[in-house]
Amino acid sequence: MxxxxxxxxxxxxxxxxxxxxxxxxxxxxxxxxxxxxxxxxxxxxxxxxxxxxxxxxxxxxxxxxxxxxxxxxxxxxxxxxxxxxxxxxxxxxxxxxxxxxxxxxxxxxxxxxxxxxxxxxxxxxxxxxxxxxxxxxxxxxxxxxxxxxxxxxxxHRDEDRYEYAYAFADVVIVGGGIAGIASALAAGRAGKRVWLIEQSAHWGGRAVVDGVQIDGQDAGDWVKNAIETLGKMANVTLRGRTMAAGLYDHGYLLAYERIADHTPGDGRPRHRLWRIRAGHVVTATGAIERPLSFAGNDIPGVMLASAVRDYVVNWGVSPGDRTVIVTNSDDAYRTALALLDAGLVVPAVIDARPEAKGELPEAVRARGVRVLAGHGIAKVKGGKEVTGVSVCIQAGEGAEIESIACDAVAMSGGWSPVVHLWSHCGGKLLWDEAQAMFRPDPKRPATGDDGAAMVTAVGAANGILTPHEILADAHRAAGGTGTAPGAVAAVEAPMQPVWIMPQGAGPALRMKMWLDPQNDVKVSDVQLAAREGYESVEHTKRYTTLGMATDQGKISNINGLAVLSDALSQAIPATGTTTFRPPYTPISMGAIAGEARGEIFQPLRRTPMHGWHETHGAHWEPVGQWRRAYCYLRSGEGVHDAVNREIRNTRNAVGLLDASTLGKIIVKGPDAGRFLDMLYTNLMSTLPVGKCRYGLMCTENGFLSDDGVVVRLTEDTWLCHTTTGGAERIHGWMEDWLQCEWWDWKVYTANVTEEYAQVAVAGPNARKLLEKLGGMDVSKEAFPAMEWREGTLGGFRARIYRISFSGELSYEVAVPASEGLAFWEALLKAGEALGVMPYGTEAMHIMRAEKGFIMIGDETDGTVIPQDLNLQWAISKKKDDYLGKRAQERKHMVDPDRWKLVGLETLDGSVIPDGAYAAAEGVNANGQRNMQGRVTSTYFSPTLGKGIAMGLVKRGPDRMGEVLDFPVDNGKVVKARIVDPVFFDKDGEKQNV
Amino acid sequence: MSKAVSALSGVSHKGFVQVSEAGLRGMITVRGDLGSAAMKKAVKAATGTAVPAQRRIEVASDRAAAWMSPDELLVLVPYGEAQATVAALEQALAGTHHLVADVSDARAVFTIRGARADEVLRKLCPVDFDALAEGEIRRTRAAQVAAAFWKSGPEEFTLVSFRSVAAYVMGLLEVSVRPGSELFPA
Amino acid sequence: MLTLECPYCGVKAEETELTAGGEAHLKRYGPGSSDEDFESYLFVRKNPKGVHFERWRHAYGCGKWFLAARCTATLEVFGTYPAQSKEPPAELQAKIRAKRPNWEGYR
CATH class of the missing domain: 3.10.20.440 (2Fe-2S iron-sulphur cluster binding domain, sarcosine oxidase, alpha subunit, N-terminal domain)
Structure with a gap:
């Protein structure tokens, strides 16, 4: 025990x-x-x-x-x-x-x-x-x-907080053992900006446990002094408890700092994810000891030999009173010495090699310990703990020669360099036959943006296991000048690969030899996979789950692929390794999310009137990153009722819509008109100063991309309104064409979307409301539809556009965003006696549908051209070219069978479900019912007291009055008649007053 | 002018450094030929400074001119003077191909003040602060939104974002200055 | 995650400051062009394993579009240059040829 x-x-x-x-x-x-x-x-x-x-x-x-x-x-x-x-x-x-x-x-x-x-x-x-x-x-x-x-x-909800941080360095050295420290000293002295990171809370790695002497001092003292020296260098940053999780393109290194895992609840962030851009990465990540595959190697008490001496030396913990050591190299004899030094019993060292005569075995023998060369463990005895081992000849089949009582087993099967970071970005490995390990191939490193190596592996991570050579390698690789630190350690005899123990073990033993103890993958499983035809190591991994546990096969992969290679009768390099993927060890979801949670999970864009909406019952609707009021709920009112009330009020009195989110882009210059003629399907260059015009934009593939009202401000300046979601996209689109295609055209653009708060004042009382505010002549005569005026309205700097998306008499008023809230409140106050009431986006949607106006994203889905929506009137025939024109000439774009926009009216007055399809006769090649149209917008119209819809129907406009079948859920069919999409006020009498 | 309010009405948080919304600032986008004599004259008249070189901000007391791109400047003046400055710039640049737009109300301005002010921004912006020159303005992102900042004092940065995301940016700053989260504690 | 130097503002920007814009040096075909030419303009892309020319925008920086030459296999960046270029600068082409002798040229 x-x-x-x-x-x-x-x-x-x-x-x-x-x-x-x-x-x-x-x-x-x-x-x-x-x-x-x-x-x-x-x-x-x-x-x-x-x-x-x-x-x-x-x-x-x-x-x-x-x-x-x-x-x-x-x-x-x-x-x-x-x-x-x-x-x-x-x-x-x-x-x-x-x-x-x-x-x-x-x-x-x-x-x-x-x-x-x-x-x-x-x-x-x-x-x-x-x-x-x-x-x-x-x-x-x-x-x-x-x-x-x-x-x-x-x-429960995670109580901790997490964050990111960005850092830049010439060299990031990963691993705070003697190799990493030697590299950091060399790079630091060369004046480079250096980060040295270590995953544990302690510096020094293995050397400080193994009694290495460096430059005449104990390794522990040398490490302490070196860290002090590095700490004083202004160009060196030292970070413990920081694990390099992954290396990505162009020296991008993710490092996971565990700030407060050991001090939970102290107010600090728990984890921090460093996003480091490294000019060069030095991996001094050491090596991991491999287990040996013998029966019962998974029983509690069987440990890696290096771990056993770590527990004894670092923490004063003995894994057992009597520890048998089993090995194929000299290194494990250090564990015997450490145990003996602690006063514990080592009944025997079982060495699979035919002879063990190196400095370390001799030192162990000299302490009176039996060394059984050429032997192995046939099986470990015990269940929940080790009670003994059965010793056999390594070259044999496992017949017990003797039984040794013990309560712990320390095993060593050789060392595997930690090559994860080296490999993450494409660094290749080579098989080192003598040491039985994959190590970095210095000729095939991962390369950076300059085409040169961006990673160098040093020390044990580079396959070098002796301290003196480790220090020399680390010093040289980091550009060190002068002599490297020198180390003294015992000279070791060569190891000998042992993949199963004993060599001739039969099926019964192989079924108890664990390769991956977390996922329970045994030697017999890998051999079975090979027999069943799994030749690729990647397939075998997934079939057996070898190396798929939370440790990602750090101790099991090499043993597993050696067993697979043997079963396939091929050399280990021919089998190769599975892919090393980040993160090196699991990192918390919190660290990946960083600060992005709760209120700042993602940006929420707010209009200047957002706070008012919030305190006045806004039922929110996300529109891109904006949040817009869908409707304003009064106490006791449902959403549907609120929407209907807002529509009726706007149609009968006056409503206010916060339209600040609409995109607003200034386009100015001698070639601005010509440019807009290319961008829009209709002519904008002929728009007179002072006037507004509705315009459509298409992609080069001919499909509708955005729409909005264009305003001519001066001779060489236009203001383009876009949809709420389109502002940044359309501004980027404009800049793309100006910078990359027509760069000799003299046009400047500026996205001024957020400069203005914009309010749509709509309804029969709209004019009266603006007149009450006063300061500008908004009369029918002085201010006709589709024009704009600038002035001072109720004391506010305002630009007013007389445009209507509701079919009502409507003015859209833009004021500086900083005054938006005050203006909104002034409108509400002035409109009290006129029945003013805000309305939300749903009321806007329904009112536009009642008028048959299309909506980008409803009537369009990236496959719809303006002609499908009967918008030929907005496509100039005079122009030789505009973006999308060539595409719209393709033969399937002019096919009369295209689905086109119509109104749909259910025979029973109900509302058709959104997206419902109109069925046609026959079936297609897949046996599915043929379709001839679909619903694009559908609402209950409080104005008309019935369901209304718009849809795209094959040859729709030629089929007025025809009744279509719309199969909906549960085998029901809704019948709807094709009608004119303008349901309300066809002659526009309400807005032209 | 009492009707005009900034996005967050000057809210402030104190952590290991102080972060505050700085209130309204006059800001004007100017596009044109930055090398022209007319531009030099116009900028001089508006701010008292030279036309800034690539990634530079030229400051003269409460006015400044910042380089935004090879054909764009941001002119900063007191909020109340923005309209007059727009008119003056328009006049000075008349006859040249240019664009002048008042964007004073489209922005939010933040002040980050304290010895570790840089550490706050190092958490949010993918920028090498050690390589940031004196008088340099850096356009980048702060977490998920566009931002620009410059060192406006020995221990102070000024950061500008779009107005609509002011609360998001302040949320980022507030969480980033909480005590105990210093990046390089002594 | 890539880093590319914006030729307009001189910032060596990481990918999160940039937006990608696909293949560079496409020729636009408008009305009157043949179906084949139009198809090539709109849909046909090289997608090479090796030297490639791309459009990038410094979206979170100065807002300018620029062009980049890089190797899609190794991610080596040969250079960046202004979008207002009919073809890659001669010295950049020479540099690529020196590094990739078998490169067939940008067309």
């Missing part, structure tokens, strides 16, 4: 005890612990269960590669599942729960899966959940839903 040692632990402060709970049980740790070291120190060897078979799981590693020891951490709004205990710092009062079991960690019903494991091989789900089809809904899906997912979903 694991326990806290009475002394030792370079990272913990025994004067600062911390208490925490695990599944409700109170436990004690120390400041400086991780959750994993604290759990082990408290004797909690088993910390969870695996995903598929619900096998007991313990801590296996000491860092980001940990596959097993995940917990739910926190409470309420700070609960988060799947927190890696090995990288989570302990804090006072931490509440943790284990995962993937029911009802309890010790007694788990799901563990039945383990008993039937032989019937749950790779691809079980694909093979099983296929037939019969009906079983999906009633049998398979409920089962899958019940067992899917790891950990519990948080039930």
């Amino acid at each position: 694991s326990t806290r040692l009475s002394k030792g632990g370079r990272l913990i402060d025994r004067t600062k005890p911390l208490s925490f709970t695990f599944n409700g049980r109170r436990m004690k740790g120390y400041h400086g612990d991780t959750l994993a070291s604290a759990l082990l120190g408290a004797g909690q060897t088993m910390v969870g269960r695996s995903f598929k078979y619900h096998r007991p799981r313990g801590v296996m590693a000491s860092g980001a590669e940990e596959p097993n020891a995940l917990v739910g951490l926190g409470q309420g709004g700070r609960f988060e599942p799947n927190q890696r205990t090995t990288t989570t710092e302990l804090f006072e009062g931490a509440e943790t729960i284990s995962q993937n079991h029911w009802p309890s960690l010790e007694f788990d019903i799901g563990a039945i899966n383990n008993k039937v494991a032989r019937f749950l091989p790779a691809g079980f789900y694909y093979k099983t959940f296929m037939f019969p089809r009906f079983a999906w809904k009633h049998v398979f899906e409920p089962i899958v839903r019940q067992s899917a997912g790891l950990g519990k979903v948080p039930q």
Whole structure:
């Protein structure tokens, strides 16, 4: 059983005890612990269960590669599942729960899966959940839903906040071990703008644990001094608790800073996502130790050898009293020495190599430890904890030679450089036969915007495992001058690859050799996949789920693809690796969202009168990023009633519409008229100063894109109104043509949409209302329709356009936005006796439909040309060219069978559902009913007391009076007659008064 | 002029730096040939400054001229003088191809004041602040909206956005200045 | 995420300040053109793996459109230049040819 040692632990402060709970049980740790070291120190060897078979799981590693020891951490709004205990710092009062079991960690019903494991091989789900089809809904899906997912979903709103920050650097060095520090010293001294980031809270990496000597000092002291030196350099930024999550194009590096994970609730943002633009990235990300594949290598107490010495040296925690070490290299002997130094027992070192005679094995032998060269572990004994190992000959089939009692196993299968960042942006790898590892191929790095390498891997991340050479490599790669720091460490004999243990293990043993302990993928599963024809490593990954767990195969991938290669009888490089994708370790959703949540999730555009609408019952409708009042609800009133009231009031008295969101673009210059003639389908150059004209804009593909009223302000200046959603788009469209096609034309544009608050004053009393404000002559004689006037209206600087979208007598008044609210309130006050009332967008929509006016986005959908909407009157025949003209000449655009705009009137007065299709005779090639038209706008008209609609119908205008069938839900058919789309006041008598 | 109000009526938040809506400011878009003698004269008369060079803002007490693009300037004057300045610019540029538009009411102006003012903007704008020159105006985005800013004092930035998104921008600033979120704590 | 230097304001802008505008140096065909020419203008694009010329707008900056030459496979940027260019500048073409000897030219 694991326990806290009475002394030792370079990272913990025994004067600062911390208490925490695990599944409700109170436990004690120390400041400086991780959750994993604290759990082990408290004797909690088993910390969870695996995903598929619900096998007991313990801590296996000491860092980001940990596959097993995940917990739910926190409470309420700070609960988060799947927190890696090995990288989570302990804090006072931490509440943790284990995962993937029911009802309890010790007694788990799901563990039945383990008993039937032989019937749950790779691809079980694909093979099983296929037939019969009906079983999906009633049998398979409920089962899958019940067992899917790891950990519990948080039930509360996240209490923390998150943010982004942008940074720029010449060099970003990722990894704060001795390689990263040496690179940072070299780059910093060269005067470069340097960032050095480290995912953990501590500098120094492995060397400080492994007793390396650097420049005559203990590695720990050298690291401390070097960090102090770097801290004093103004050009160097040091960031701990910051993990480089991903590297993207042109040196774009995402780094995830865990600011307050270890101090929850202290008011600081929990996480910050740094978006760093790096001139160059140096990956000093180290290497990850690989497990060995022997039966029972997943039992709690079996750990990576490097992790075992991390727990002993860093946290004063012993994973067991008697630890057997199994290895294929000299490196693991360091673990034996660390355990012996701590006064613990190492019954034996089992070394798969035929002989073990290096400096480190000899040192271990000298301490009286048995070294069994040429041996392996046939299987680990135990269930929820290790009780012993069965020793065999590595070259054999697993016959037990002897049994050794122990409560922990430290395994080492060699090292895999952390090549994730190197690979994210296309850096290639090569297979290093001698060290049995994929390492960065310096000839094929990821390249940046200048075509040169943008990443350099150094140290262990570059496949160099000896400290002296690591420092030299890191110093040189960062442009260091002079001598690199020098290191002294034991000389190691070569390792020997071991992919399964023992070499001749039969099926029974292979079914208990775990490759991916989180997802329960075993050697036998990968071999089965190969037999079933999965030759590609990417396919095998998805079929077996190897490496698809939250650790993304950090410890399992290489072992897995070695087993696959062997099964396919091909070399490992021929199999290759799966793709390394960001993030390196999971990052929080909060960090990805940054500050964008709640009120600032996305920009909300407000007109100057927004606050007034809000306090006067506005029922909002989003229009692009704007929010417009759909209608204004009075107390006790429904939306439908409010809309009808607003329409009746506008038709009978006077209404106000906040039209500030309409786009307003000034177009000015000697060639402005010519330019607008190209932009609009009709002629704008002939529009007299003082007048307004409705215009249509099309894309080069001929389809309607926007519409609005164009105003001629002066001889060389026009003001173009666009739809609410079109302002920025149309301004960009204008600039595109002016800058990229007709750059010799003298035209300037300016988007002045937000300069003005604009109010539509519409209804029979509109004129009286403006007259009451006073200051401008708005009489029929002085101010005819489709003209504009400038002046002072009720003390406001105003420009008035006499245009109508409602069919009523209407003036649109523009005032400076800063005075918009005051103007709105002045209109309401002056109009009290005239029955003034605001109306919303829905009333506007219905009134325009009553008049048969089209709406961009309703009658158009990107496939409709002006001719379809009978707008030939707005298309100039005099012009040789305009944007969209050539496209509209194509033969299918002039086809008389096109669907064209008509009015639709239901025979029973009801409202046709929006988007309903008109059925025709026969079926198409797919056996579907033929269609001959569809509804584009449909409303209840309070003015006419019945449903009205507009639609596009094949040869529609030639078929007036015909009745069409509109099949709607539940087999019902609505019958509607084709009519003139102008339903109300056909002669325009109401607006021309 | 009492009828004219800025988008947020001068609201302010104090965190590790102070952020405030600065109130109404006269702003005029001027497009034309920035190298012409007429433009030099017009700008001099309006602001008392030279025509700014690429990405520069030329400031003279409460007036300034800022470079927006190779054929566009933003002229800043006290709010009450905007209309008169528009008329003067129109007159000075008459006969040349130009565009002058009053945009005073289409903008919101913010002041970010404090020793760590830059850290607030480093959270919102993809801009290399270490490379920002004195007197440089930078057009960019602040989170999801367009913005422009310049260093308007030893420990102060002025940021301009569109008026309609003033509340969004203030929301960004408020959350970004909350104590404890300093980017480079001592 | 790309960075491109805007030739108008000199800012080395990241992609979030820019909007992409598709292939550069298209010839517009209007009324009177053949169906083939019009189709090529509106719909036919090179989409090469390799050297490519594109339109970009510094939308969150100075608002100007510019053109960029880059490699779609490696994302190497050879250069940017004003939109008011009938063809890529000669020195840019020479630079690309030096780096990509098998490049068939921009047409």
